[in-house]
Amino acid sequence: MFEVISESFKSAVNKLRFVDDEKALKNALETLKKALLKADVYHKVVKELLVLIEEEVRKNGIGQKHFLNSIKSNLENVLRIKGSNQGFVFAQKPPTVVLMTGLQGGGKTTSTVKLANYLKLRGKRVLIAACDLQRLAAVEQLKQLCELNELELFWLESEKKPLKVAQAALQKAKSSLFDVLLVDTAGRLAIDAMLMDELKDLKDSLQPDEIFYIADAMSGQDGVKTAGSFNEALGISGVILSKFDADTKGGIALSIARQLGIPLRFIGVGEKIADLEAFLPERIVSRIMGEGDLATLAEKTATIIDEKEAKKLSQKIKKGEFNFNDFLVQMESVKKLGSMKSLLTMIPGLSNVASQVKDLDLDNSKEIVRIKAMISSMTPKEREMPSLLNNARKRRIAQGAGLSQVEVNRFLKQFGSAAKLARKFSGQKGMESLMQMMNQARKQF
Ligand SMILES: Nc1nc2c(ncn2[C@@H]2O[C@H](COP(=O)(O)OP(=O)(O)OP(=O)(O)O)[C@@H](O)[C@H]2O)c(=O)[nH]1
Numbered sequence: 086m087f088e089v090i091s092e093s094f095k096s097a098v099n100k101l102r103f104v105d106d107e108k109a110l111k112n113a114l115e116t117l118k119k120a121l122l123k124a125d126v127y128h129k130v131v132k133e134l135l136v137l138i139e140e141e142v143r144k145n146g147i148g149q150k151h152f153l154n155s156i157k158s159n160l161e162n163v164l165r166i167k168g169s170n171q172g173f174v175f176a177q178k179p180p181t182v183v184l185m186t187g188l189q190g191g192g193k194t195t196s197t198v199k200l201a202n203y204l205k206l207r208g209k210r211v212l213i214a215a216c217d218l219q220r221l222a223a224v225e226q227l228k229q230l231c232e233l234n235e236l237e238l239f240w241l242e243s244e245k246k247p248l249k250v251a252q253a254a255l256q257k258a259k260s261s262l263f264d265v266l267l268v269d270t271a272g273r274l275a276i277d278a279m280l281m282d283e284l285k286d287l288k289d290s291l292q293p294d295e296i297f298y299i300a301d302a303m304s305g306q307d308g309v310k311t312a313g314s315f316n317e318a319l320g321i322s323g324v325i326l327s328k329f330d331a332d333t334k335g336g337i338a339l340s341i342a343r344q345l346g347i348p349l350r351f352i353g354v355g356e357k358i359a360d361l362e363a364f365l366p367e368r369i370v371s372r373i374m375g376e377g378d379l380a381t382l383a384e385k386t387a388t389i390i391d392e393k394e395a396k397k398l399s400q401k402i403k404k405g406e407f408n409f410n411d412f413l414v415q416m417e418s419v420k421k422l423g424s425m426k427s428l429l430t431m432i433p434g435l436s437n438v439a440s441q442v443k444d445l446d447l448d449n450s451k452e453i454v455r456i457k458a459m460i461s462s463m464t465p466k467e468r469e470m471p472s473l474l475n476n477a478r479k480r481r482i483a484q485g486a487g488l489s490q491v492e493v494n495r496f497l498k499q500f501g502s503a504a505k506l507a508r509k510f511s512g513q514k515g516m517e518s519l520m521q522m523m524n525q526a527r528k529q530f
């Protein structure tokens with residue numbers, strides 16, 4: 086993601102003192118240039134950025150603060166495509182129709198399902214149309230994903246023409262008052278005339294509000310070129326950059342919009358359904374500069390945490406009554422927030438930590454599998470009242486979970502200190518302001 090870029094920006098900024106001279110500025114700009122190129126930002130975009138930053142710093146006075154502010158404001162300008170949409174934009178008259186396009190394996194289907202879930206969490210009714218009739222298992226893949234995540238799918242059994250499915254899906258979206266229709270389409274290994282014709286037919290018939298191109302972050306400049314060809318043929322209104330979690334350099338996210346003149350709308354940051362984030366320039370820049378992004382964090386949290394439940398929980402924590410059942414419930418909701426690593430970059434001051442940790446997989450991490458085994462070996466009463474756990478009970482739990490008593494003790498100790506910490510934190514201002522921001526975010530949906 087942005088680790089390499091964040092680090093490089095910091096090292097460039099550190100080349101300057103509070104007030105500094107010409108030579109130091111040259112040095113800082115050179116460091117910045119190398120860093121951007123190393124992170125795979127397109128060379129023309131790098132050049133453009135450097136000219137803008139140099140000009141602005143000279144005007145305002147050479148120094149660390151002006152340099153930092155100038156990087157931020159110019160980066161934002163480069164990322165923002167004038168007059169085009171950001172994030173998800175609803176059509177004036179529902180349903181908003183979005184055509185999802187791209188090469189084979191680029192992440193179209195995954196992104197379609199993630200986007201449907203993103204909108205569902207924000208209270209929208211979304212229908213997905215299964216219009217990839219090329220790959221045999223494509224409809225089956227969608228059926229499974231939609232069932233697993235409680236999303237609505239439209240398909241026609243044994244229909245061979247994507248256009249027929251799409252038209253029927255649009256009818257259904259209109260008559261059943263869906264807010265959004267997402268159309269998943271077939272991919273090809275490379276651009277070919279047949280694929281383009283199929284997509285053009287879909288476009289002519291559906292008159293979509295948006296045509297998204299799904300670009301695989303790992304495909305680098307090739308991917309940008311392909312996106313350009315799709316744009317010439319179809320007119321793309323936005324790009325979703327998938328598999329951004331696998332791209333340690335991150336430069337492609339910074340230059341793709343500028344190179345194509347099409348805004349980057351979302352980034353895919355993992356394989357799970359929650360791993361999709363809106364790409365909003367000022368928020369992304371703030372994350373890149375290590376300043377966090379509390380607005381996105383609050384928004385994400387507000388979509389999965391019910392206000393009343395949150396209050397109840399914080400009362401419980403304050404009274405020291407947080408128990409193992411609460412812990413399991415919390416773990417399930419945290420999973421809905423998506424990649425932990427990405428969440429860390431949203432918390433001011435923790436972006437450094439994010440670059441050092443491996444992403445925590447809440448389903449498969451050894452530690453969490455053990456913890457779940459321990460909790461499931463407890464009686465309902467024990468789960469409600471952690472204080473009941475004496476040595477005899479601990480022994481029984483260890484046996485039931487196939488663990489040693491040392492491990493059980495260690496977990497209980499950790500649980501105890503976490504509950505204490507939460508209690509301390511719940512009385513502090515930080516928690517209150519996060520709650521306030523969540524309420525604000527809720528009102529905006
Ligand atoms: N790590 C990671 N993997 C992703 C992401 N998005 C998609 N993938 C994986 O990429 C692979 C291909 O994704 P699909 O969504 O099936 O791609 P597609 O474009 O629909 O492929 P076709 O239907 O064959 O054209 C799957 O294994 C996904 O799990 C992402 O943001 N991060």
Ligand SMILES: [Mg+2]
Binds near residue numbers: 193194195217223270
């Ligand atoms: Mg697909």
